[in-house]
Amino acid sequence: MTASLSPDRILQTGAAFWGSKALLSAVELGVFTVLAEGPLTGEQLRVRLGLHQRAVPDFFDTLLALGFLQREGQGARACYSNTAETQHFLDRRSPAYMGGMLEMANDRLYRFWGDLTQALRTGQPQNEIKHTGEPLFAKLYEDPARLEQFMAAMSGISAGNFTLLAEKFDFSPYLTLADVGGATGQLACLVAARHPHLYCTSLDLPKVTDIARRKIAERGMSDRVQAQPFDFFNDPFPQADVITMGMILHDWNLERKLQLMRRAWAALPPGGCLIAVDNLIDDERRHNAFGLLMSLNMLIEFGDAFDYTGADFSRWARQVGFRRTEVLPLAGPGSAAIAYK
Template identity: 30%
Template sequence: MIDATRPPITDPTPIFDFYRGSAGTELLTAAVSHFGVFERLARAPRRFEELRAELHLAERPAVVLVTALRAFGLLAPDAEGRLALTPQAREHLVPGAPFDISGYIGLSAKAPGVVELVERLKTNRPAGTVPSQDGASFIYREGLESAMEKEQSARMLTLSLAGQAKNVAPVLAARYPLPEARVLLDVGGGTGLYAIAWLLRHPTLQAIVWDRPEVLKVATEIAAAHGVAERLKCVPGDMFTDPVPQADVILLSNVLHDWDVPQNRTLIRRCAEALPPGGSLLVHDVFLNDAFDGPLPVALYSAVLFSLTEGRAYSTAEYRSWLREAGLESGEVVPTLVHCGVLPARK
């Protein structure tokens, strides 16, 4: 049984990094063999928007690709703020250079993972939403066939995603306690493990898990197994359209990275409006550097998110701007586990 009270003895972060590392191979091969990024920049540096236009990429895939290349140490801003090749990239990744290895990298150009990533970069659409591909989306949105709406696939995905939550939830609850909170709302809470971890630390706390009906069947079972079913309410709904359940602390844990900027601004605004004065919104997620040059593990995870959802990893500055726009004052990020941290904001 999942135990929401005990953090892992060893840190699973390297395992997550190994798993997500294949995105590095795919992104580098795409940049070299499909988009000609290094050949283009060898001719002249480009501003991000100029390069994006040349590559015929929407903003989201362009951010994912360029952030990874910067995190690899292959691109860097020049004195005018334009994207330029680093010495390493200029020596080894420009076709025709004496020590060029782009042909070697090109051996993977037709690998299925590379081809699929290139298709997603070009279309700006995640797995399960491109007409030529089979499968249902990993996310729920009105009008989109979602695995989260079918009992068997919803259970499988919810429990699979709990692989991260069961490691991180006890750490989050320990490093960011909620001694003053009365009601916690876990938006898109899945298994409810984050809420359950806090419930077990704070006996007077009440919690609400707000998610899709099939997902909540799993949360109900896990709450009962931990003996907190009487203090955890499962509320089905659509977080973009239904009224936000009332709470004085709202948690968005690994939710915003599933969505693009307009949806995130909307969701944060809706949560902020539902909070009472003095209430808190907690953004628990991974964070890119504000310069969009790493950290490398988060840049690679961003590519994974891009491939499976409508989102990517975001920077702390991006989150702070959305929180400020919604009338919230953000604090400092408190690190948890697996490159995650919690960014608190108060109304």
């Protein structure tokens, strides 16, 4: 019996941070952006990136073995190039660039996850607040560069989900959409582009609104998507047929989650709906490992915040007055939890 057992999965998971850090460092160094211009030898790539000779060939061959690079040939004359995925998603000049999330993981989250054990023992955040006492968002918003990085990270991790929401959800009965916690205006722009009859508003704090207006203008959507300053725990929710929250509900404890859902219910007309886009954990809590890990990340970031299942959302929605709910699968571990008034 024991002869058929293998420790491989245990060892691979236990050392998974090795591969993770190799990818994160590659994004930080701009490996995939440099190779987007064309194949290079290991030595050419080393010089372009300003690396020590010890990095060659181990670093690039590691990325090859992990499936993030391709290589033609052997030895010193071998040339490295991007895979189709890294060319599309990790070249900083690509419209589909999603490296912002990886940049934030490298700059912030990687070291914070080193204190996961302490978070599990204490239930306390292990991010900036651990050292300064300041809440996460206060720290982010005081540093414009860090705030831009965070906004880029959220855009990168959300693009696939928001695109599929715009494609798969039937927006035809509705005329207005308000995206609460809209960050760069990405969700509002994607939905408006797909559904020309909709007028959308992206709502976030004043410092974020400045970023959103710039990003909306870059997308050429300023005529149909408006960005407005908004504090969703203090300002009244705007009247809209659809209220969306992209990766917002999971940032809060249960009391705050219910508060946001009640405020959305009050602002919606009969027949309107609330759409919460998150990495919903499967109801049996067995399969969506990313959703569960994201919930642990919320522990590290906020302490009492957590991700949730579709059944959780349905129960809360009915508690605050919504008449029915559904879950719409999106990209990978992401889903939209939808509540109808």
